[in-house]
Amino acid sequence: MLDAHRLTLLRDVAATGTIAGAAARAGCTAAAASQQLSALERYVGTPLLERSARSVRLTEAGRVLAEHAESVLTSLAEAERAVRDVAGLRGGTVRVAAFATAATSFVIPALTGFRRRYPDVELYFTELESDEALPRVRAGEIDLAVTHEYTPLSRPNLRGLSQRPLYREPLLLAVPRRLLPAESGPVSLADFADTGWVAALTSTGFQAATEMACRAAGFEPQISVRVHSYQMVLAMVAAGFGVSLVPQLAATSQRGLGYLPVGQPAGLARQIHATTRVGGRSAAVEHLLRCITEVLARKTG
Numbered sequence: 001m002l003d004a005h006r007l008t009l010l011r012d013v014a015a016t017g018t019i020a021g022a023a024a025r026a027g028c029t030a031a032a033a034s035q036q037l038s039a040l041e042r043y044v045g046t047p048l049l050e051r052s053a054r055s056v057r058l059t060e061a062g063r064v065l066a067e068h069a070e071s072v073l074t075s076l077a078e079a080e081r082a083v084r085d086v087a088g089l090r091g092g093t094v095r096v097a098a099f100a101t102a103a104t105s106f107v108i109p110a111l112t113g114f115r116r117r118y119p120d121v122e123l124y125f126t127e128l129e130s131d132e133a134l135p136r137v138r139a140g141e142i143d144l145a146v147t148h149e150y151t152p153l154s155r156p157n158l159r160g161l162s163q164r165p166l167y168r169e170p171l172l173l174a175v176p177r178r179l180l181p182a183e184s185g186p187v188s189l190a191d192f193a194d195t196g197w198v199a200a201l202t203s204t205g206f207q208a209a210t211e212m213a214c215r216a217a218g219f220e221p222q223i224s225v226r227v228h229s230y231q232m233v234l235a236m237v238a239a240g241f242g243v244s245l246v247p248q249l250a251a252t253s254q255r256g257l258g259y260l261p262v263g264q265p266a267g268l269a270r271q272i273h274a275t276t277r278v279g280g281r282s283a284a285v286e287h288l289l290r291c292i293t294e295v296l297a298r299k300t301g
Contacts (some may be wrong), residue, residue, distance in 0.1 A: 006040040007069040014066040085169035097128040098146035105249045110291040145275045163273040171268040172259040186263025193219035196242035216265040
């Protein structure tokens with residue numbers, strides 16, 4: 001590959017008319033410059049300079065290469081400035097994805113804060129569930145995805161991906177107010193074995209987490225309602241159609257329902273991660289992660 005320093009010397013010979021002039025621009029001796037130019041000639045396999053005792057003149061090959069050197073060096077300088085701008089958060093792009101409850105709870109506020117601090121960085125956001133986001137991060141289409149997985153479901157394929165834990169979110173039992181127990185405290189899902197259940201559609205991981213949690217408590221849930229969103233889950237629970245497990249971030253206050261902590265089975269949770277490609281965290285991604293963790297700490301602390 002052509003050496004940028006040697007191309008610079010050749011360009012400056014063309015500009016100044018002498019090797020000494022090119023050496024002065026480069027801050028080296030004329031002898032050192034001459035050696036570098038000779039090495040360039042050996043690399044391209046043809047003379048680039050016609051040397052005499054008192055002058056130097058570019059050959060036709062030297063003239064052609066010097067003309068190309070000007071555009072190549074200009075492009076390299078622009079690339080260097082662009083890289084420095086990205087590193088200094090004065091440019092670049094960050095493509096972000098998150099699932100809905102994370103987006104509304106803390107990702108959108110974090111994006112807003114990041115954009116206010118670093119207005120020259122372009123932000124692109126896509127709402128994606130975790131099973132959609134992971135392959136797109138791996139393929140380089142998304143730079144940072146906020147993803148989740150449920151305990152006790154098996155972990156997804158993380159080949160080529162890096163994850164940073166953000167928040168372990170407990171699952172709560174949403175119940176109609178008429179079913180709230182007289183005493184507060186953690187409940188067992190088995191106490192609701194004979195109650196109707198509201199669950200997500202079978203295409204979502206949360207549906208499997210609900211069924212596995214009930215089976216761990218020793219019963220098969222009687223699912224009479226399946227819906228797309230947590231908003232619909234809570235509306236159906238408030239209307240008295242059943243009970244439902246919901247992540248803490250989705251547990252918004254609504255008339256007609258309450259939330260109970262789950263003691264049995266123990267450890268029901270949704271682990272939220274920041275997912276990036278291995279080695280794919282730019283300065284902008286790192287700063288956005290910092291914004292996300294700051295907002296999340298304020299919300300959950």
